[in-house]
Amino acid sequence: MFRRIEPSAPEGGPALTFEGREIVFYPGDSLAAALLAAGIGALRQSPVDASPRAPYCMMGVCFECLVEIDGRQNQQACLTPAHDGMVVRRQIGARQLP
């Protein structure tokens, strides 16, 4: 769906995992950009109707990009810089309070 203007992020560079799959990215990518560039659209499942949702505004206002990062739920992927070794999962439904 999305194509990088620059060449694809090189193998062997920084990488994170999304649902167990390894995603390489450029330093400075937001998490949402890194996932979109890897062809991953559906980052979460809506708590209202369980439909799949993709990042939309890419600037922190729509909350469509929620994911679980290193065990923390409801994190906005578009506002979070991608980091080497991040463990990212889909946000399924609403967050569970501790």
Add this chain to the structure above:
Amino acid sequence: MTGSGYDLVVVGGGLIGAAIAWGASRAGASVALLDEGDVAHRASRGNFGLIWLQGKGVGKPAYMHWSLRAGRLWKNLAEELGAATGLDIGWRPAGGLHFCFSEAELEKRRDILARTHADGGEISMQFLDRTALRDLVPGIGPDVAGASFSPEDSHVSPLYLLRALQRALQDGGGSYRPGTTVTDIRPEASGFAVATPAGPVRGRRIVLAAGLGSARLAPQLGLSMPVEPERGQIVVTERVRPCFPYAANCLRQTAEGSFLFGSSHEEVGFDEGTQVATAADLCATALRVLPGLDSAGVVRFWGSLRVMTPDGLPIYEESSRYPGAFAATCHSGVTLASVHAFDIGPAVAAGTLPAAVASFGSGRFDVQAD
């Protein structure tokens, strides 16, 4: 629409105007609903969403009975709107909790119930001490002494409610016109002509329900709407799993999962701004009730203006100078949406007001000469 225009033109498309317009249309009238837009102050888009009956109208029996009637008709409103539009308006009839942090506060609630009953108000209300309350709400904080609970209180998404009223009006053949600022209203031989940027809209009868905008327009119809703004601020959290189904005096969880903390009461004129100090107070109270919310993220925070009359009671009146011209306002337009739809709408379309609201004319504010 007849030759002289609509049967009824409603000026103001907030919850009050939309409920009246749909109610009139549902009763067979041809209706146009005109609404200004986001430049207007719009309480219906910034409120807390409670249908709150416990303690309402204490010492003011007419208002109390009107509110209790509204509460009882809410089930019909929710069901009918749901069936007509297919929209889920998020109505949750789980009952309402007023949390108390001291024995003295609980005593005040008991007094309110006694006075409600003394005025003939049939509301069911229970008092829960800490232990009983903990059965209902396991996560209750250590500061909470107890709560009054009424199964008749409920809550709703005010935005979906407004949307459903608009859609039901349109599906029933009514005309909803957003972005239509009414600048002038002129009585004519057989009705009223309403000036808008898109040209005049004519109606046999008219209802002014423009919230804070009514103050300016009312005198053109020989009516008086002495309304003033009162700001309320509301804090909104991220969506979390449903864990609190009730309405409550300081918080509620929406159908989608967000918690709302609110609302403040401030006299700051037409300022819709927000203040950190107020947010801190609202959050602190919410956390005294449910400490488990402390890690919830805040995603929004807004201020919105209530539409207040001098004595806090509604105004419903017909112009004596121009019969067929009506005005309506109140400070609990969510709670009263059912009676606005089922009682006021059909009545004004027929050119009258229900007997139950006879005491709510603005004449009560006129100074009596000795």
